[in-house]
Amino acid sequence: MKDAQKYGEWAVVTGASSGIGRQFAIQLAEQGMKVVLVARSADALTRTATQDIRTEAKVISADLATPEGRDLLLQEIAALDVGLFVHSAGNAYVGPYLDAPDDMDEGLIAIHVSATTQLTRAISQRLVARGGGGIILISSVFGMFPMPFSSVYGAAKAFMLNLGEALAVELRDQNIDVLSVAPGGTKTRMGDQLGEVIDLEKMAMPMGDPAVVAHESLAALGWRDTIVPARRNRLMTRMAHLLPRNMVKKQFGKMLESALIPQPKSET
Numbered sequence: 001m002k003d004a005q006k007y008g009e010w011a012v013v014t015g016a017s018s019g020i021g022r023q024f025a026i027q028l029a030e031q032g033m034k035v036v037l038v039a040r041s042a043d044a045l046t047r048t049a050t051q052d053i054r055t056e057a058k059v060i061s062a063d064l065a066t067p068e069g070r071d072l073l074l075q076e077i078a079a080l081d082v083g084l085f086v087h088s089a090g091n092a093y094v095g096p097y098l099d100a101p102d103d104m105d106e107g108l109i110a111i112h113v114s115a116t117t118q119l120t121r122a123i124s125q126r127l128v129a130r131g132g133g134g135i136i137l138i139s140s141v142f143g144m145f146p147m148p149f150s151s152v153y154g155a156a157k158a159f160m161l162n163l164g165e166a167l168a169v170e171l172r173d174q175n176i177d178v179l180s181v182a183p184g185g186t187k188t189r190m191g192d193q194l195g196e197v198i199d200l201e202k203m204a205m206p207m208g209d210p211a212v213v214a215h216e217s218l219a220a221l222g223w224r225d226t227i228v229p230a231r232r233n234r235l236m237t238r239m240a241h242l243l244p245r246n247m248v249k250k251q252f253g254k255m256l257e258s259a260l261i262p263q264p265k266s267e268t
């Protein structure tokens with residue numbers, strides 16, 4: 001972090017019960033910040049708070065895909081000096097667009113688009129009032145290009161990436177650092193779930209460490225607007241940006257389609 005003092009007493013971390021969000025919470029606490037841990041599973045959050053966090057921690061069990069869950073989070077943090085917001089809560093769908101479960105779009109869009117927009121705006125207003133702070137949005141390399149066979153997830157992550165990159169410019173004069181993070185495949189619960197629907201060995205991306213994602217992101221906060229954690233993923237995305245977008249989306253489509261593991265048809 002360029003200027004840790006700027007981010008105040010408390011960091012709010014969504015998705016803190018698992019994976020990348022949990023690593024952010026642990027590493028922010030190691031740097032002395034108090035942490036608000038948010039996800040749906042109260043038990044997993046309490047485990048993280050008691051076993052992994054050495055500073056003060058507050059647990060908020062809320063479903064951020066719902067307006068009620070987002071309102072609850074904002075009410076619960078109203079009295080705290082929050083200077084940093086990390087939005088890592090998320091879920092993914094990889095598979096043919098036409099085979100997606102009926103409720104897939106709603107959940108994916110709610111957590112990545114609606115929650116990102118509402119929480120970022122509400123917390124940004126508070127950061128302006130306190131004179132500055134930081135925001136970290138966890139997007140994905142899948143948000144950097146059109147992603148056939150993960151079209152809705154890719155588009156939702158593109159929304160996060162574009163919102164974050166635009167806000168980095170717009171909020172800079174308000175002393176707010178906005179960092180958009182685009183991890184590649186990462187060994188987390190979500191990574192394990194993806195391994196059940198795609199053959200990860202056929203993907204050109206090795207599965208990375210969530211601790212590295214959090215570490216490289218915190219090191220970049222205040223210095224950069226966007227980061228692709230892990231050198232190999234940076235190289236891959238840089239090369240892809242040099243090629244015609246039309247070619248890149250076809251190649252990603254071919255790669256994902258060939259990696260799909262046939263799923264049993266659900267009985268309706």
Ligand SMILES: NC(=O)c1ccc[n+]([C@@H]2O[C@H](COP(=O)([O-])OP(=O)(O)OC[C@H]3O[C@@H](n4cnc5c(N)ncnc54)[C@H](OP(=O)(O)O)[C@@H]3O)[C@@H](O)[C@H]2O)c1
Binds near residue numbers: 019020040090191210
């Ligand atoms: N793993 C990867 O390969 C990868 C790659 C690129 C980007 N990402 C992104 O990284 C972020 C973190 O994912 P991860 O890999 O760390 O996965 P993870 O281990 O499954 O963690 C996801 C977190 O989000 C929380 N969450 C999910 N839905 C929620 C909801 N409706 N309300 C509140 N919390 C919710 C989960 O907790 P509960 O289930 O208890 O609510 C959990 O804490 C996601 O945005 C993901 O899209 C992951």
